Amino acid sequence: xxxxxxxxxxxxxxxxxxxxxxxxxxxxxxxxxxxxxxxxxxxxxxxxxxxxxxxxxxxxxxxxxxxxxxxxxxxxxxxxxxxxxxxxxxxxxxxxxxxxxxxxxxxxxxxxxxxxxxxxxxxxxxxxxxxxxxxxxxxxxxxxxxxxxxxxxxxxxxxxxxxxxxxxxxxxxxxxxxxxxxxxxxxxxxxxxxxxxxxxxxxxxxxxxxxxxxxxxxxxxxxxxxxxxxxxxxxxxxxxxxxxxxxxxxxxxxxxxxxxxxxxxxxxxxxxxxxxxxxxxxx
Amino acid sequence: xxxxxxxxxxxxxxxxxxxxxxxxxxxxxxxxxxxxxxxxxxxxxxxxxxxxxxxxxxxxxxxxxxxxxxxxxxxxxxxxxxxxxxxxxxxxxxxxxxxxxxxxxxxxxxxxxxxxxxxxxxxxxxxxxxxxxxxxxxxxxxxxxxxxxxxxxxxxxxxxxxxxxxxxxxxxxxxxxxxxxxxxxxxxxxxxxxxxxxxxxxxxxxxxxxxxxxxxxxxxxxxxxxxxxxxxxxxxxxxxxxxxxxxxxxxxxxxxxxxxxxxxxxxxxxxxxxxxxxxxxxxxxxxxxxxxxxxxxxxxxxxxxxxxxxxxxxx
Numbered sequence: 001x002x003x004x005x006x007x008x009x010x011x012x013x014x015x016x017x018x019x020x021x022x023x024x025x026x027x028x029x030x031x032x033x034x035x036x037x038x039x040x041x042x043x044x045x046x047x048x049x050x051x052x053x054x055x056x057x058x059x060x061x062x063x064x065x066x067x068x069x070x071x072x073x074x075x076x077x078x079x080x081x082x083x084x085x086x087x088x089x090x091x092x093x094x095x096x097x098x099x100x101x102x103x104x105x106x107x108x109x110x111x112x113x114x115x116x117x118x119x120x121x122x123x124x125x126x127x128x129x130x131x132x133x134x135x136x137x138x139x140x141x142x143x144x145x146x147x148x149x150x151x152x153x154x155x156x157x158x159x160x161x162x163x164x165x166x167x168x169x170x171x172x173x174x175x176x177x178x179x180x181x182x183x184x185x186x187x188x189x190x191x192x193x194x195x196x197x198x199x200x201x202x203x204x205x206x207x208x209x210x211x212x213x214x215x216x217x218x219x220x221x222x223x224x225x226x227x228x229x230x231x232x233x234x235x236x237x238x239x240x241x242x243x244x245x246x247x248x249x250x251x252x253x254x255x256x257x258x259x260x261x262x263x264x265x266x267x268x269x270x271x272x273x274x275x276x277x278x279x280x281x282x283x
Numbered sequence: 284x285x286x287x288x289x290x291x292x293x294x295x296x297x298x299x300x301x302x303x304x305x306x307x308x309x310x311x312x313x314x315x316x317x318x319x320x321x322x323x324x325x326x327x328x329x330x331x332x333x334x335x336x337x338x339x340x341x342x343x344x345x346x347x348x349x350x351x352x353x354x355x356x357x358x359x360x361x362x363x364x365x366x367x368x369x370x371x372x373x374x375x376x377x378x379x380x381x382x383x384x385x386x387x388x389x390x391x392x393x394x395x396x397x398x399x400x401x402x403x404x405x406x407x408x409x410x411x412x413x414x415x416x417x418x419x420x421x422x423x424x425x426x427x428x429x430x431x432x433x434x435x436x437x438x439x440x441x442x443x444x445x446x447x448x449x450x451x452x453x454x455x456x457x458x459x460x461x462x463x464x465x466x467x468x469x470x471x472x473x474x475x476x477x478x479x480x481x482x483x484x485x486x487x488x489x490x491x492x493x494x495x496x497x498x499x500x501x502x503x504x505x506x507x508x509x510x511x512x513x514x515x516x517x518x519x520x521x522x523x524x525x526x527x528x529x530x531x532x533x534x535x536x537x538x539x540x541x542x543x544x545x546x547x548x549x550x551x552x553x554x555x556x557x558x559x560x561x562x563x564x565x566x567x568x569x570x571x572x573x574x575x576x577x578x579x580x581x582x583x584x585x586x587x588x589x590x591x592x593x594x595x596x597x598x
Contacts, residue, residue, distance in 0.1 A: 070488050107492050113485040116589045117507045126503075130493040158589050178493075 018081060019043040020182055020214050021067055026076035028062055036062040038239035040076070046181075049208055049215045051225035051232045053271065055279060059240025060218040064184050067216065068107050106175030106213075108185040112167035114159040114174075121146065121155040124174045131178065145173040148207060165196035172204070176211065183208075183215045189224070201227055202255065209252060222275060226267045227259060234274045236282050243278035246271055375558040383558040384565065391547065391559075395566050398543035401456075401528040402521075402574065405463025409520050412464065413471025414513060420472075421479040421505065422497070438469035442527055446534035455535050459543075462531035467524035474516030478509025511590050514582040521574040529567065544570075 021044045028037040036059040044050055052060040065071045066078060114123045125142035129135070146152045149169040159167055168188060175183055189197040205228060208215055219225050225232045232246040248267050250258060258264050357377045363369070364376040371379055384391065416434065420427035442462050449458040482505050490500050532545035544563045551559040586593035 065488075068488075068492050070491060105492065107489065109485045109489075111485060113483060113489060115486065115504070115507065117510070126489075127493045130490065130495045130499060130503075160589060160591075160594070 018046060020046050020081060022079045023063070023066075024077050024079070026063075026066065026073045026078060028059070028066065028071065029074045035239040037066075037073075038241055040241060042233060042242055044182075044214060044216060046214055047212060048231055049205075049217065049229045051217045051219055051229040052235060053219060053222065053225045053232050053275060054235035054240065054243075055237050055275075056220055058235045058237050060235055061186050063240065064107075064186050064216065064218055067182070068105050068184055104178055104180040104182075106178065106180040106183045108168075108171050108175045108183070108188045110187045110190055112159065112164075112171040114167060114170060116159050119156050119158055120151065120162070120170050123159065123170060124177050127174060127178045142173075142177055145177040146170070148176065148210070149173045149203070163196075164192055165200060168192065168200060169203075172207070176207070176213075179211075181213060183213050185215065185217045187218050187220065190220070197224070198259075204228065205252065205254060222268055222271045226264060226271055227254060232271055234271070234278050236278045238282075243281065244274050246274060372555045372557055375561065379558050380561040380565070384562040387559055387562060391544070391562060391566060394542065394544045394547045394563070395570065398525070398528055398532070398545065398567070399570060401459050401463055401532075401543060402525045402570070405460055405467055405528060406517075406521055406524040408460070408464045409467035409471055409524060410517060413468040413516065413520070414475050416468075416472050417475035417479055417509075418501065418506075420476055422501075434469060434472055437465055442466050443530050443534065446531045449531070450535055459528055459531040459535065462534075463524045463527035466527035466530075467520040470519040470523065471513065471516040474512045474519075475509050478512030479505050481512070482508045511582075511586055511592060514578075514585065518575065518578045518582060521578045522571055525567070525571050525574060 023040050023042045026037055026040040027035070029035050040059075040063060042063075052063060054060050062071070066073055114120075115126070118126075121139065121142050124145055125138040128138035128141060133141075143152060143155060146155060149172055151166060151169055151173065154162065154166065154170075159170070162170065171188070175185075189200050192200065201224065204215075217225070217228060226248055230248055230252075232248060234243045234246065235241065236243045246267075250263055250267070361376050361378065364374055375383075416430070420431065442465055445465065446458070446462050449461050452458075453461060486504055486508075487500070490504055495503070528543065529545040532543045533549055535542070535546065536549055544567050547563045548560050548567075551557070551563065583593050
């Protein structure tokens, strides 16, 4: 699992890099009959920061849930590092993980999704404990993950004692604690105020550069997607399909000067126009 | 107790007395010499002192006012009995009831212990049964759909009507216990079921991402999330368990030998020992109040670190 991550820590990727996860003709229809995804094809390459940009309800979150294994595609296939994954009974996922060659993922929800009855450090060590890591080692790694997001001094606080931005940091620390090669983020900063969001965007980029993981970031904000990612996948409204892909070739590190640059504005304009056309295509 | 609101709080928790009216009330209480404040009435802007004394005043009034009401009620009772010269076998005065509590203490104490034991065991069984069933229901739709209607039927059938039947088929102790259990288990079952079904969907997904087993999801996610609901149910069940025990004891009537407080009430009624009826009744009330406070305290201790219900007023 971790060899994928350790081989590629470089930030800048080329098309030659092997894909971590590939969608081929993925269709997802809910039990209610709603068609969420229709013939979705995409390839996420190692080390990329990819944004899925689209209006609410375009199935971007559904795509993320499929990658996380929280749902199965109705048709089509999702493969990991080129290996298609066999469909297994839901309850046997844990056993099946190795067989499917599915790497571990970290997942950050739109809400912090912390357990209110547990301290910050207990929240962060939860993934390790669920995987059977011994308590003391789990605590140590949780504290390290909290250090990375600048919250080491809040280990013994309860979630209710933290601000919205801090809770989201805890949530990110929890997603990173297992050192997953793939980090999935589902509109994680949508509920935060703009100042906090900008700060967390900067911190996320720094973190991404430091740990060198692949990030798939779902957002409906053009500005956020341009600022963060090196590739933007614009999706159509429901049923979700890839409308177009945009490369954001501005170099990292990006900071405040990038946010105010003409280049940033140009990318935002392009992305914004692409999004409008994607919306119009559905009408 | 740091409070962001710099305005003086109304000291008196009546809906009509708010803001500046409250200050007047404080002043009035001082004029009567009943107020706890040696200082002049608090002015806005005095900061911490102002707020601290305000809080103390509120707390003081919450205790003192019910006691005053009680004293007035008892005084009125005493007055009526004296003025109308009511004989004690119809309505004994408060003094006589108090004397009975003291003189009959050995009998009443033994009965109190019996009732307390029944209530406690009933509640413990209700907790085990209610939580156990709620977990079963949560794990299996089949079991839930098969049993839930009968849990409701058990709840809506008046226990007074069931008690005589139970007394026929069960030994008295067991019948009394069964009654306490029947009325107490449903609130725990209903609340715990609600709690187990109210778990944050995202947290459930999170546990699934990390491949948590069913038992781990139950122990580490669902039960902690259901705890506040469960404790709410327990608080209701505590009082009901006492009610169930009393109902069954009354229904058992004269049959019992080592019987509880309710039996003492029934027995005293036959003997026209009204003073002892009142004495036993007062002990029952005190028992109910004690159970409620004990369960409230337990709930507070378990939830104070994280649940909104237990942390009101703190920063």
